[in-house]
Amino acid sequence: MKEREHVYGPIPSRRLGRSLGVSPIPGKTCNYACNYCMLGATNRMSGDRKEWFPLDDLLAEVDSFLEEGVGYDTITVCGEGEPTLYSRLDELIDGLHARQDKPVAVITNSGNMDRPEVRQALMKADIVLPSLEAADEPTWRAIHRPSPHISFPAIIEGLKAFAKDYQGQLWLEVMLLKDFNDSPDQLSAIKTLVDAIRPDRVYINTPVRPPADPTVKAPDHKTVQRAADLLGGTALDYLTDQDFDSAEEDPLQAVLTICKRHPMNRFELVHFLEERGVKDTEAFIRTLKAEDGLDTVTYCGIESYRNTRS
Numbered sequence: 311m312k313e314r315e316h317v318y319g320p321i322p323s324r325r326l327g328r329s330l331g332v333s334p335i336p337g338k339t340c341n342y343a344c345n346y347c348m349l350g351a352t353n354r355m356s357g358d359r360k361e362w363f364p365l366d367d368l369l370a371e372v373d374s375f376l377e378e379g380v381g382y383d384t385i386t387v388c389g390e391g392e393p394t395l396y397s398r399l400d401e402l403i404d405g406l407h408a409r410q411d412k413p414v415a416v417i418t419n420s421g422n423m424d425r426p427e428v429r430q431a432l433m434k435a436d437i438v439l440p441s442l443e444a445a446d447e448p449t450w451r452a453i454h455r456p457s458p459h460i461s462f463p464a465i466i467e468g469l470k471a472f473a474k475d476y477q478g479q480l481w482l483e484v485m486l487l488k489d490f491n492d493s494p495d496q497l498s499a500i501k502t503l504v505d506a507i508r509p510d511r512v513y514i515n516t517p518v519r520p521p522a523d524p525t526v527k528a529p530d531h532k533t534v535q536r537a538a539d540l541l542g543g544t545a546l547d548y549l550t551d552q553d554f555d556s557a558e559e560d561p562l563q564a565v566l567t568i569c570k571r572h573p574m575n576r577f578e579l580v581h582f583l584e585e586r587g588v589k590d591t592e593a594f595i596r597t598l599k600a601e602d603g604l605d606t607v608t609y610c611g612i613e614s615y616r617n618t619r620s
């Protein structure tokens with residue numbers, strides 16, 4: 311099996327099953343610099359929509375993955391930055407549909423929802439998962455630290471317009487952050503927006519992986535459940551993610567590849583190594599931690615590993 315630059319996984323997802331990732335954007339290129347981002351600080355703040363990588367190269371990697379016959383449930387356009395910054399997103403989705411018949415999902419931070427051409431591209435996806443963390447501008451700015459050209463009222467209007475016309479599955483994601491958006495007033499304002507958008511599903515996330523801003527914390531379980539009840543959503547717990555996969559045969563290279571796009575916590579890492587037949591997992595973790603660019607962060611009392619090497 312080959313290692314690839316833009317296609318990765320499948321990785322486990324509570325919402326999307328075994329999700330094959332397609333990343334059309336260079337590492338941490340984003341129009342937001344969210345305080346909870348599990349990928350670390352935004353390297354390149356950009357609102358530019360362009361063909362960051364040739365479309366043909368992305369689709370050639372998908373073809374090479376499909377030739378291997380590995381099982382998956384969904385193809386998800388996401389990865390290392392905001393995928394709606396890819397100017398040929400509509401053609402990418404068309405290309406994915408032309409090659410296979412599993413659903414195509416797009417995860418977006420909603421920051422480009424004011425652009426008609428972005429809404430038009432997203433119409434082609436089977437599942438769209440936009441984020442909605444705030445119902446007022448100061449909270450939105452505090453959480454997302456957005457690119458200056460983005461207007462909060464405009465993206466909310468864009469999200470509503472998209473929801474009205476979209477024929478696929480709209481699954482709204484709300485990342486709940488202690489003392490940012492978890493007060494009863496905040497949640498009630500978010501609910502008003504959710505009622506206007508009328509998504510098919512609402513997922514409540516919490517930052518269970520080390521966030522870009524180490525002071526960011528997840529609310530307690532009761533608050534998360536209260537939010538899920540109020541918003542009619544499902545609370546997710548990513549600590550139970552398992553079944554990571556990689557085309558790399560060498561376990562160290564496999565872990566480094568996975569941790570570039572999806573940090574693993576210690577439980578997930580040990581489970582992965584046991585599946586790969588690694589006997590001395592402690593020795594492996596020591597070697598891993600000595601790798602250049604490997605960040606070890608303790609968050610919620612659990613070690614997590616993130617590969618920052620470009």
Ligand code: SF4
Nearest residue numbers: 340342343344347419
């Ligand atoms: S969480 Fe997503 S939207 Fe926010 S900075 Fe990270 S990649 Fe960008």
